[in-house]
Amino acid sequence: MVGRSKVTESLRQQVVQMKAKGMTLSAIARQVGRSKSVISKILNLYNITNSFKSPKKAGRPWKTNTREDRILRRISMGSRFHTAAGIAHQFSAEQGKDLSHHTVSRRLRAFGLKAHSAVTKPLISRKNQKARLSFAEEHVVWTEENWSKVHFSDESKFNLFGSDGKHYVRRQTG
CATH class of the missing domain: 1.10.10 (Arc Repressor Mutant, subunit A)
Incomplete structure (x- = not known):
């Protein structure tokens, strides 16, 4: 409608x-x-x-006040990878007030902090970057014949850090 x-x-x-x-x-x-x-x-x-103003609308008041909203924002900005449930748990521990993860998510979206899918990329350490560069410099002169003797395998999957699940990061909109 x-x-x-x-x-x-x-x-x-x-x-x-x-x-x-x-x-x-x-x-x-x-x-x-x-x-x-x-x-x-x-x-x-x-x-x-006898007035042109619209009447006050009914509705349930917010569970958080402006001070608590600032605290939620601070917790979220402290670690952008915190989930709404994690932020709600931390808020409850600090403030002694229980909030649902739905409430936390709504309040964060109200300040423009929306959860986005985090970019997935492998961690390449400084040591690994140097090793890759030296490998590339050593093998830049190889011919197709040399490369044909190398067997590349991408069958195995290794999780070095964390799980495969979807990760979210909170970013400021706009």
Whole structure:
């Protein structure tokens, strides 16, 4: 279902002025491009409150305040590879307030810290970089015949660091 744009204060004023001029609900609705029920609600609300402001919306208040949001952000920025569940656990240990990983994830996204898939690449140490470079320099003059005697195998898979699972990193959007 597609939502409509919000009813602005200026539109509310316009509707009330049109009604004061004696226009019908149908005529006002056609002119402003809204349904008769919306026009009726605007006029009823104005008659009750005598104000053009939209009423305060109901809803559950956030579980965290601004200070706790800053703490969540600090924990996340401290190690960008922390999961939302890990951050929630650390927050609970530090602050004594339990948060679900869904809440943590929502609050971090609100500050623009979105979880992205981490780039997967093998760790190549300085020692390994030097060994690769020396190998390349030694074998740069080899011919195709020399290389045809070498058997390359990529059948074996070795996990040197961590698991194969998907890893996420939090990055600032924008």
